[in-house]
Amino acid sequence: MKNFKKTFFVSMLVVFLLLGLFSGMATAEEKIIKIGTVFPLTGPCALAGARCKAAVETAAEVINNIYPDINVPLADQSGILDGYKIVLVHADHQGKPDVGKTETERLLNQEKVYAIIGSYNSSVSKPASFVTEIQKKIFMCGASSSAALTERDFKYFFRMAPTDKTESIGFAETLTWLNEAKNANLKTVGIIYENSEFGKHAADEGKAAAEAAGFEVIADVAFTPGATNLNSEVQTLKAKNPDAVFGACLGGDYSLWVRTMKQMNWLPKISLNYCSGYQDPIITQQLGDDANYFMGGTGYSPEFAELMPAVAAVEEIYKAKTDPSVPFDSDSIQEAVALFVLAQAIEKAGTLDTETVRDVLYANEWESPLSMGGKVAFIEGGQNVKAMSMKTQLQNGLYVRVFPPELATHEIVYPMVPWDKR
Amino acid sequence: MTMFFQVAIDGLLMGMVYALVASGLSLIWGVMDVINFAHGEFLMVAMYVSYWLGFLMKVDPIVSWIASGIFCFILGAITYRLIIRQCLGGPALSALLATFGLSMILKNICLNRFSPNYRLLTGTLLDGKKILLGDLVVPLPQLITGLSALAIVLVIFYIIKKTRLGWAIQATAMDKEAAELMGIKTDWIFAFVFGLGGACVGIAGGLMPSYLAVHPEVGGLFSLIAFIAVAMGGFGSIHGALLAAIFIGLVEAFGGFYVAPVFKYVVVFGLYVIVVMFKPKGLFGW
Numbered sequence: 001m002k003n004f005k006k007t008f009f010v011s012m013l014v015v016f017l018l019l020g021l022f023s024g025m026a027t028a029e030e031k032i033i034k035i036g037t038v039f040p041l042t043g044p045c046a047l048a049g050a051r052c053k054a055a056v057e058t059a060a061e062v063i064n065n066i067y068p069d070i071n072v073p074l075a076d077q078s079g080i081l082d083g084y085k086i087v088l089v090h091a092d093h094q095g096k097p098d099v100g101k102t103e104t105e106r107l108l109n110q111e112k113v114y115a116i117i118g119s120y121n122s123s124v125s126k127p128a129s130f131v132t133e134i135q136k137k138i139f140m141c142g143a144s145s146s147a148a149l150t151e152r153d154f155k156y157f158f159r160m161a162p163t164d165k166t167e168s169i170g171f172a173e174t175l176t177w178l179n180e181a182k183n184a185n186l187k188t189v190g191i192i193y194e195n196s197e198f199g200k201h202a203a204d205e206g207k208a209a210a211e212a213a214g215f216e217v218i219a220d221v222a223f224t225p226g227a228t229n230l231n232s233e234v235q236t237l238k239a240k241n242p243d244a245v246f247g248a249c250l251g252g253d254y255s256l257w258v259r260t261m262k263q264m265n266w267l268p269k270i271s272l273n274y275c276s277g278y279q280d281p282i283i284t285q286q287l288g289d290d291a292n293y294f295m296g297g298t299g300y301s302p303e304f305a306e307l308m309p310a311v312a313a314v315e316e317i318y319k320a321k322t323d324p325s326v327p328f329d330s331d332s333i334q335e336a337v338a339l340f341v342l343a344q345a346i347e348k349a350g351t352l353d354t355e356t357v358r359d360v361l362y363a364n365e366w367e368s369p370l371s372m373g374g375k376v377a378f379i380e381g382g383q384n385v386k387a388m389s390m391k392t393q394l395q396n397g398l399y400v401r402v403f404p405p406e407l408a409t410h411e412i413v414y415p416m417v418p419w420d421k422r
Numbered sequence: 423m424t425m426f427f428q429v430a431i432d433g434l435l436m437g438m439v440y441a442l443v444a445s446g447l448s449l450i451w452g453v454m455d456v457i458n459f460a461h462g463e464f465l466m467v468a469m470y471v472s473y474w475l476g477f478l479m480k481v482d483p484i485v486s487w488i489a490s491g492i493f494c495f496i497l498g499a500i501t502y503r504l505i506i507r508q509c510l511g512g513p514a515l516s517a518l519l520a521t522f523g524l525s526m527i528l529k530n531i532c533l534n535r536f537s538p539n540y541r542l543l544t545g546t547l548l549d550g551k552k553i554l555l556g557d558l559v560v561p562l563p564q565l566i567t568g569l570s571a572l573a574i575v576l577v578i579f580y581i582i583k584k585t586r587l588g589w590a591i592q593a594t595a596m597d598k599e600a601a602e603l604m605g606i607k608t609d610w611i612f613a614f615v616f617g618l619g620g621a622c623v624g625i626a627g628g629l630m631p632s633y634l635a636v637h638p639e640v641g642g643l644f645s646l647i648a649f650i651a652v653a654m655g656g657f658g659s660i661h662g663a664l665l666a667a668i669f670i671g672l673v674e675a676f677g678g679f680y681v682a683p684v685f686k687y688v689v690v691f692g693l694y695v696i697v698v699m700f701k702p703k704g705l706f707g708w
Contacts (some may be wrong), residue, residue, distance in 0.1 A: 042530075044639050046538030195684050222684035228643050231432040232678025232686050239425055239679075252540040252635040259542075259633060262550050263561035277540075286542040286635075290550075323537055419550070 031084045036107035038118035041092035044226050052120050054321035055332040059339035060086040071310040072369050073344050080347040093124050100124035104131045117338050122146035123197030129157045140342050142335035145275055146201040150383035160334040162387040164202040167297040168209035171272040174391050174403045176213050190219030190242030202248035202274045218242050230260045238266040247273040255283050262419050269415035279330045293416040297389040299330035301399040310369030341366045341376050424557045429679045435568035437671020442571035443644055444651035444663040446622030452658025453595040453615045456517045460525035462645025464620050468494050468627025469636040476543045483632040484547055490628025491621045498620025502613045533638040540635040548632050567629040575664050650694050655704050662706030
C-alpha cells in the first residue's frame with residue numbers, strides 16, 4: 001500500500017510537470033495578442049460597462065474571423081500580423097478609480113496584456129491610464145469624455161470620443177442658432193450634473209461654453225450619483241428657472257431626474273444632455289412619452305443608418321451579445337472603434353513593438369466606418385480630432401437629427417412640450 | 423414662502439419612507455442585537471418583486487406592495503433560520519459578516535438574473551399624478567408611499583406596545599432566558615422579528631417602483647440612511663427611528679435646497695456626528 005501511494009504520487013507529479021511543460025509550449029506557439037478591457041461590470045454603471053464590453057467583443061470577433069460582407073477594415077481577413085488573434089481579458093472596475101488602477105496593474109503585470117481598452121468612467125480612465133503611461137503601454141479610451149484626459153501630454157493614451165468641451169461648444173451653438181433662427185430669446189442656462197470626474201468636468205466646460213457664447217449661467221446643481229431622490233435638485237432648478245438646462249446625469253439618475261421634473265411640474269424651454277441616460281435606448285423606451293423633446297449630443301443611433309451604412313452588419317453581431325438585445329449607442333460604439341483602430345495600427349506597423357505602434361497611431365489617419373465622419377486621427381495628448389457628434393432630439397421615441405441645420409432631418413420642437421400637454 | 427413649504431412637503435414624504443426602511447432595521451437590532459447589512463438588498467429584492475408583478479402581470483404597485491411585503495417576510499424568516507440562528511451563539515461579528523455576505527449574494531444574483539438594466543414601471547395608477555395646493559405640488563406616488571409607510575410604522579408600534587405578541591417580543595428582547603422560562607418560544611419570536619423587519623423594508627420597496635428605477639444597486643444609499651436613522655434615534659427604539667428618519671428627510675430636503683443639493687447627504691451625516699457627540703446612544707437610546 002505504501003509503495004502504491006509513492007508510485008501514485010510520483011506518477012501524478014510527472015503528469016503535472018509534463019502538462020505544465022506542454023501547455024507552456026502550446027502558449028509559446030499560439031499567435032495571440034492579449035488585450036485587457038477595464039469596464040464597470042458591477043456597480044451603478046454596470047449596464048453601460050456590459051455594453052462597452054460587448055462592443056469590444058464584437059470588434060474582436062470581426063477582426064479574428066473573415067466577414068466578407070462587413071465593410072470595415074480587417075473584416076476581410078482572419079486576424080492581424082499574419083494570423084495573430086485578439087484575445088480579450090476582461091476586468092471589472094466597479095466604477096471605482098482605485099479598483100480601476102489596481103485592475104489595470106493586474107492586467108499588465110499578471111495577465112501580460114499588450115494594451116488596455118476602457119474605462120467608460122472618466123474618473124477611472126484617469127488613474128488607469130497613469131499606470132499604462134508609466135509602463136509605456138497603450139491605453140485606448142473609447143467613451144470617457146472628460147477633456148482633461150487628453151490635456152496631460154500623455155504619450156500612450158488615445159481617446160476616440162468627442163470631449164465634453166466639444167459637446168459644450170455644440171450646446172452653446174445650438175442655443176445661439178435657436179435665438180437667431182427661431183427668435184427663441186434664450187438668455188439663461190442651468191447645469192445639473194453628478195458629483196464625479198465626468199460630471200464636474202462637463203459642468204465646467206458647459207459653463208465656459210455658455211458664458212463665452214453670451215449666456216448667463218444661473219443654476220449650478222451638483223448631486224450625489226445614485227441619490228435616493230432628486231427633489232432638492234429639481235426644486236433648485238425650478239426656483240432659478242433657467243431657459244436652458246445642460247444635464248450630465250448617468251443611467252438611473254437620468255430617469256429619476258426626468259420623473260422628478262414631471263412630478264414637480266417643471267421643464268426648461270430646452271434641455272441638452274451629455275453622454276448620459278439620454279443616450280440609453282432602454283431608458284428612453286421605458287420613460288416612454290416622458291423622454292420626448294429632450295436633446296443631446298449623439299455620436300451614433302440607429303436613426304443615423306444612412307450616414308453610417310457600415311454599422312448595421314456589425315451591429316447584428318453586437319445585438320447578439322447584449323441582453324436585452326440593443327443597438328449600439330454613442331458610448332459603446334466608441335469602444336469598438338478603439339479596438340478596430342488599434343488593430344489597424346498593429347497591422348500597419350507590422351510589429352507588436354509598442355513604441356512603433358504608438359508612432360504609427362499618431363502618424364496616420366484611420367478608416368473608421370463606425371465613427372461619424374468615417375475617420376480617426378490623433379493629435380498630441382491623444383485626442384481624436386475627427387471625433388464628432390450631432391445634436392439629436394427625442395421625438396416619438398426616436399433620436400432625430402435637429403442640429404446642425406445642414407444635417408438635420410427634423411425640425412426642432414421648441415420649447416419642450418409641457419408635461420400636461422403630452 | 424411657497425418654496426419653503428414645498429421643500430418641507432418633499433422632506434416629510436421622503437422621511438416617512440426612510441422611517442419604514444429604518445423601523446425594520448431597528449426592530450431586528452432591538453430584539454436580537456443583530457445588524458442586518460443585507461437590509462438595502464431586501465429593499466432591492468422587494469422592488470424587483472413589485473416591478474416584475476407590474477411588468478408581467480400588470481399588477482399596480484398600489485397592490486403589489488402586499489406581495490413584496492410577504493415575500494420579504496418569508497425571506498427574512500428564512501434568513502434567520504438558515505443563517506442568523508447559527509451565528510447567535512458565536513461572536514457578535516459573525517452575524518454581522520453573515521448578513522454582509524448575504525447582501526453580496528442577493529445583489530449578485532439580481533445582477534446575474536436581471537442584468538444591471540434600470541427598470542421603470544410606467545403607466546401605473548399613480549404615475550405622474552399630483553395634488554396641486556395653489557403653487558404647492560404634492561406628488562401622489564410619494565404621498566401614498568409616505569402615508570402607507572407612516573401607517574405601517576404605527577401599526578408595528580401598536581403591535582409591539584399593545585399586543586401579547588408584542589409583549590413577548592419585548593420580553594425576549596429584555597431577557598431571552600427569562601422569556602423562555604415564561605414559556606415564550608424565543609426562537610419563533612426571533613424568526614418572526616426578522617421576518618417582520620424584512621416585511622417593513624419589503625412594503626417600502628414594493629411601493630417605490632411607481633417613481634424610482636429598479637436596479638441591483640438601488641438599496642445602497644437607502645440602507646445607509648436607515649442605519650443613520652436607527653443610530654440617531656437610538657438602537658432598538660422604533661419611535662426613535664421614526665422621528666429620526668422624518669428629521670433626516672427634512673434636513674436632507676432643506677439642506678439640499680438652502681445649502682446646496684450636493685451637500686444634502688453631507689448635512690445629514692454631519693448632523694448625525696453632532697447628535698452622537700452629545701448623545702452617543704442616540705436621541706431615544708437607553
